[in-house]
Amino acid sequence: MFAYLLEKLSNWLETAERQRRETYLASSADIVQLEQRLRSLESHGYSL
Template sequence: MVAYLLTKLTEWIEQADKDRREEYVAMAKDLAEIERRMVHLETTS
């Protein structure tokens, strides 16, 4: 039971992080900013 809860919690945290990253990129004003944000996410992870 504990393993199941930890698995679900991990999935939830990973999905929340993915959603946060997608929102950050989506707020970009133009293609150059999208690229800068994507590089920033890749280098800081």
């Protein structure tokens, strides 16, 4: 039971993180800013 809850929590957190990243990328003003944000995420992880 504990493993099941842990897995569900993990899935929920992954989904929330993916949505935050997509929102962050979608708010880019232009392609240059989008590319900068993508590079930033690849090298440093998510940060605003």
